[in-house]
Amino acid sequence: MIAGVVLAAGGGGRFGSDKRQARLPDGRTLLEASLSAFIGQVDELALVLPPEDAFGLALCRQLALRPLRCDRHRGGMGHSLACGAAWALSLPDCRGMVLGLGDMPAVKPLTVSQIAAALWRGQPVLPCHLGRAGHPRGLPASCLAGLLDLNGDAGARDAVDWSQALRLELDDLGVLLDIDREADLSGLA
Template sequence: MNPHAILIPAAGASRRMEGRDKLLEMVDGLPLLRRQARRALDTGAAVLVTVPALDHPRVAALHDLPLRLVPVPDAATGMAASLCRGVACLPPGVRGVAILPADMPDIDAADIATLLARFDAADAALLVQATGGDGTPGHPVIFPADCLPALREVIGDTGGRAVVQANRHRLVRVPLEGARALTDLDTPEAWRAWRDANPGA
């Protein structure tokens, strides 16, 4: 069994998208959420995706993919709800979980594999965080198994930031080229700028 898991939080409401769902925007001919889930699956890790409900349109975008869907009925309380419920559903025996935001289209399977390799090189004892090429902290972040209880206790909309801060003494940062680890698309303006920079995507 692959000892890694990847959790894609996808239960948010896309409130800044003026009525559109950012995770269903088409990229390379696929809804962004499906595209990113496939990239996560390409690593061989177990993949879990949180969704607002099992009848949400995002679920249709993931049909036939070998991943676990985790409904988050309390998603309106913040990102922490996705982390708590997703971590609670991880397969037994995982050495670590990578938190992969779904709205970061520049992250690919090779980037995730690079981070997982660094995690394994430290015998799954460290937290591993992607950064931009300039060292700015970004995503994904990999948490070792001993951090999972703390992730199940986070609250609000800051995600796993408190857990990273509490473990900063054993945090390693891995730079990814350019702004790959920093680019998230959660407004129409961000989408327009990204499409301008990535014609044909």
């Protein structure tokens, strides 16, 4: 089984407000659009959220996702990643985890499916578009324990040897497009 984890517990300080709730041209929220690529492409899907996040919890209920409350989310992305890795490791027969970001609304579902399928090879999976590495990333089960002690702004780049990754060249510009500032939304129109 392949798990999916989407990180959405960050503060989004550069955006100026809760960017997860920003409306896209199609009417969906940024977070809803980012999650849509994962629905039906992985066996289990969880969303890492800050505690007491009414918006995130409502979205989890609506989409039948597992909410993962990260009490230490203000300490940096490393804590959120460790939370997601611990959940994936708790799943019976988990062979790996597709790790997504809650601010990447243009990733195609086929991309998530291809990353999940490639994880069965047992090595990290790095999606690329025109040679540039992006997200979501595939982490085999053998890498997950190494993520449990992450903290601060340390991410998987600090715990995984990406030089050993399977590089998937994909026709998906969405693997490179993340929304950090409100002006970035104009690129989605």
